[in-house]
Amino acid sequence: xxxxxxxxxxxxxxxxxxxxxxxxxxxxxxxxxxxxxxxxxxxxxxxxxxxxxxxxxxxxxxxxxxxxxxxxxxxxxxxxxxxxxxxxxxxxxxxxxxxxxxxxxxxxxxxxxxxxxxxxxxxxxxxxxxxxxxxxxxxxxxxxxxxxxxxxxxxxxxxxxxxxxxxxxxxxxxxxxxxxxxxxxxxxxxxxxxxxxxxxxxxxxxxxxxxxxxxxxxxxxxxxxxxxxxxxxxx
Numbered sequence: 508x509x510x511x512x513x514x515x516x517x518x519x520x521x522x523x524x525x526x527x528x529x530x531x532x533x534x535x536x537x538x539x540x541x542x543x544x545x546x547x548x549x550x551x552x553x554x555x556x557x558x559x560x561x562x563x564x565x566x567x568x569x570x571x572x573x574x575x576x577x578x579x580x581x582x583x584x585x586x587x588x589x590x591x592x593x594x595x596x597x598x599x600x601x602x603x604x605x606x607x608x609x610x611x612x613x614x615x616x617x618x619x620x621x622x623x624x625x626x627x628x629x630x631x632x633x634x635x636x637x638x639x640x641x642x643x644x645x646x647x648x649x650x651x652x653x654x655x656x657x658x659x660x661x662x663x664x665x666x667x668x669x670x671x672x673x674x675x676x677x678x679x680x681x682x683x684x685x686x687x688x689x690x691x692x693x694x695x696x697x698x699x700x701x702x703x704x705x706x707x708x709x710x711x712x713x714x715x716x717x718x719x720x721x722x723x724x725x726x727x728x729x730x731x732x733x734x735x736x737x738x739x740x741x742x
Contacts, residue, residue: 508631509667509694511713513565514558514599520713520740521699526569528627529594535625536593543593545570550608551600551633554578558598570594577612586617594627597634602654603646605633615658622660632667635700639665641688643679651678653687661705664691669720671696683722684730690723698737710735 512521529543547562549555554576566572575582575589582588589595595618597605609615622628628638636642637657642665644654651674666679675693682688692700692707697717701709710719721733 508629508635508697508699509669509717509719510599510631510671510696511698511717512631513561514631515696517561517565519697521697521711522565523569524699524711524740525594525596525627525629526566528629529570532625532627533593538593542569542571544591545572545594545596546589546592547572547574547596547598548614548630548634549574549598549600550577550614551602551605552598553600553604555600562596562598575614577608577614580612585613586620589614589617589621590624590626592621592626594629595621597628597630597637599630599632599634601646602633602636602644602657606637606657618658619660628660635667635694636665639663639691642666642691643675643682643688651675653682661702662689664688666691666693666722669693669695670717679722680730680732683724684728686724686728690721693720693722693732695719707735709738711738711740713740715739 508521512519529545533543545566549558552558559574638660639657640659641655643651645651668675695717697714698712698719700719719735723731
């Protein structure tokens with residue numbers, strides 16, 4: 508998700524869509540009875556208590572919800588805990604710090620295992636960028652910069668908040684155009700890219716005007732931005 512979900516408003520259709528995907532994942536794994544299990548990672552916000560509380564307020568009635576804290580860690584077996592989930596939902600915040608903390612605690616390895624076993628990976632902002640190889644980030648202070656060394660489950664780059672932060676779109680286009688970032692995908696707030704494996708399956712939105720984009724560079728260095736077909740959730 509480029510942005511949105513419960514971080515902005517409870518009852519966002521994007522969150523219901525995550526639960527729908529989690530339910531389908533549980534059924535494929537033979538554990539479809541009861542509510543699907545959705546775990547929240549608020550690492551990028553420093554495990555903000557308010558953020559975790561907002562997640563539980565949005566998800567406790569629609570999923571068997573949990574969260575994995577790393578700044579005051581209580582879970583000894585991170586691999587086992589995450590592999591029990593049907594979906595893992597990553598919140599926004601400082602992407603670079605999040606990735607560093609994940610690597611200290613082995614969460615990066617656990618997430619790859621979970622992804623390979625068909626557990627749904629979801630998130631917004633930092634929780635979108637992290638699945639790609641690189642992208643644009645505000646992790647390093649004022650202004651935007653290049654983030655490299657993300658998890659790389661999906662090839663290429665990513666840019667969230669494409670419509671809501673004025674500098675995101677021109678900078679991303681510039682970085683792809685001059686070759687400092689590889690081709691990739693961008694998403695407005697309220698829009699989400701849906702991958703099955705490593706292939707883009709569809710794009711969905713909780714707002715009529717929200718969109719996703721494919722941004723590429725031709726051999727001459729010209730940038731091409733294509734608005735992808737969208738499906739409006741609940742429409």
